[in-house]
Amino acid sequence: MRSVSICMIKLGNLYREPPREYNGPVKKNGGKRRRKVRKMDLYGLIDADILEKATELRHELHSMAELSGREANTKRRLMTFLEENTSLELIDRGSWFYAAYRSKNASDGKKRIAFRADTDALPIDEGTALTYASKTRGVSHKCGHDGHMATLCAFALTADRCGCENDLFFLFQPAEETGEGAAECESLIADENIGEIFGYHNMPGFPLGSVAVHTGCAACASTGLVFRFIGKNSHASQPENGCNPSFAIAKLISDIPSAVREAAGGSVREIVPGAVMSADGIVMCTVVGASSGSRTDGTGEAFGTSAGFGRLSLTIRAENEKRMDLLEKLLGDEAEALAAENSLAVSVERVEPFPETRNDAASAEKVRAAAAALGLPPAEWNEPFRSSEDFGRYTKLTAGALFYLGCGEEHAPLHTACYDFPDALIAAGAAVFAKLGGVCRKRKKNVE
Ligand SMILES: [Zn+2]
Numbered sequence: 001m002r003s004v005s006i007c008m009i010k011l012g013n014l015y016r017e018p019p020r021e022y023n024g025p026v027k028k029n030g031g032k033r034r035r036k037v038r039k040m041d042l043y044g045l046i047d048a049d050i051l052e053k054a055t056e057l058r059h060e061l062h063s064m065a066e067l068s069g070r071e072a073n074t075k076r077r078l079m080t081f082l083e084e085n086t087s088l089e090l091i092d093r094g095s096w097f098y099a100a101y102r103s104k105n106a107s108d109g110k111k112r113i114a115f116r117a118d119t120d121a122l123p124i125d126e127g128t129a130l131t132y133a134s135k136t137r138g139v140s141h142k143c144g145h146d147g148h149m150a151t152l153c154a155f156a157l158t159a160d161r162c163g164c165e166n167d168l169f170f171l172f173q174p175a176e177e178t179g180e181g182a183a184e185c186e187s188l189i190a191d192e193n194i195g196e197i198f199g200y201h202n203m204p205g206f207p208l209g210s211v212a213v214h215t216g217c218a219a220c221a222s223t224g225l226v227f228r229f230i231g232k233n234s235h236a237s238q239p240e241n242g243c244n245p246s247f248a249i250a251k252l253i254s255d256i257p258s259a260v261r262e263a264a265g266g267s268v269r270e271i272v273p274g275a276v277m278s279a280d281g282i283v284m285c286t287v288v289g290a291s292s293g294s295r296t297d298g299t300g301e302a303f304g305t306s307a308g309f310g311r312l313s314l315t316i317r318a319e320n321e322k323r324m325d326l327l328e329k330l331l332g333d334e335a336e337a338l339a340a341e342n343s344l345a346v347s348v349e350r351v352e353p354f355p356e357t358r359n360d361a362a363s364a365e366k367v368r369a370a371a372a373a374l375g376l377p378p379a380e381w382n383e384p385f386r387s388s389e390d391f392g393r394y395t396k397l398t399a400g401a402l403f404y405l406g407c408g409e410e411h412a413p414l415h416t417a418c419y420d421f422p423d424a425l426i427a428a429g430a431a432v433f434a435k436l437g438g439v440c441r442k443r444k445k446n447v448e
């Protein structure tokens with residue numbers, strides 16, 4: 001998940017005093033809320049020995065954090081773990097893999113359901129004194145993907161142990177942070193004829209163990225845009241002999257609010273200049289960098305030289321992908337017009353594009369029902385997460401839903417050095433997955 005910002009979130013019927021250590025669902029008893037802990041059979045689905053293994057695996061994966069697209073050791077460890085602990089079929093696709101539980105049930109009602117975990121870490125220093133701190137310098141799991149992997153493994157072990165009427169597919173996807181991983185893995189949907197796919201992201205700010213799922217858009221589309229203006233240097237005392245792109249860049253920045261309003265269409269409510277709420281949801285453009293001119297040795301400004309090169313970096317974002325595409329076109333047209341007016345050349349580069357992630361209404365309802373059956377409290381909010389997710393690539397191809405599991409209201413935010421995935425969510429996430437997959441309670445193998 002990229003560039004998280006949680007705003008205007010309305011939390012619904014949640015318990016307001018989340019336990020520091022979350023050991024199980026909260027149940028009402030005679031008007032008083034009491035935590036119920038079932039050590040050997042959390043949520044009635046995930047066995048304690050599986051949880052223990054998955055938690056140890058999470059710590060191990062945390063210590064060996066790898067950046068997007070370079071998760072070779074992580075992938076190898078996950079495959080070894082599943083080989084050692086399950087009889088699932090493992091399908092190796094090079095940079096990624098998935099495990100398959102193929103049911104012997106031949107009935108027409110059999111479903112083919114996939115579950116996704118992402119595997120990449122971030123270029124952020126660890127910033128914690130954890131015993132399992134990242135050993136990879138400058139790289140650590142600050143988005144909790146180590147926890148997502150551990151959760152999916154706990155679920156895979158449970159499905160393998162308990163059996164299921166459905167075919168289940170456990171997808172371990174690399175490179176979510178750059179938006180490139182789902183593009184690689186989306187062939188799974190057609191190859192295995194997947195009828196439904198689920199994934200989750202942990203979410204600081206929501207009460208620990210609460211489940212949030214949105215019908216419709218769950219996460220906004222976004223893309224980075226880099227405009228490069230090329231003009232001509234001149235002596236600073238003779239600007240008329242050069243072509244300085246700075247005024248074109250400044251004008252393009254000042255035109256952003258009107259472009260955003262036009263792209264959003266109709267009547268809009270401005271949140272801040274460059275960000276509006278429209279009938280189609282949020283549309284926004286954020287300036288992430290702007291510069292022009294510099295000394296050629298990179299040591300700062302050249303005060304004797306009128307700039308001949310400039311760069312403007314923007315992130316555009318919208319709940320409705322079509323609105324974002326329109327905003328991109330409007331900004332591109334304006335950049336070209338300004339370049340022509342100022343005798344400049346301009347190029348634009350698209351960086352890390354993410355699709356909108358749109359949940360299927362029936363799939364979202366299944367998540368709500370699963371959470372309710374497990375006693376996990378719901379969270380509601382009145383707009384999609386602004387952060388982007390490449391999970392939307394799957395839900396363009398099949399039904400599915402991405403949901404969020406609360407890490408606690410005071411938990412350190414995602415993408416910050418102090419963040420660490422809460423181990424307590426492994427059981428909750430695996431249990432929701434098990435419910436969604438239709439994993440049977442009846443044991444098919446002996447459990448110690
Ligand atoms: Zn992230």
Ligand SMILES: [Zn+2]
Pocket residue numbers: 001002143144145176201
């Ligand atoms: Zn993430």
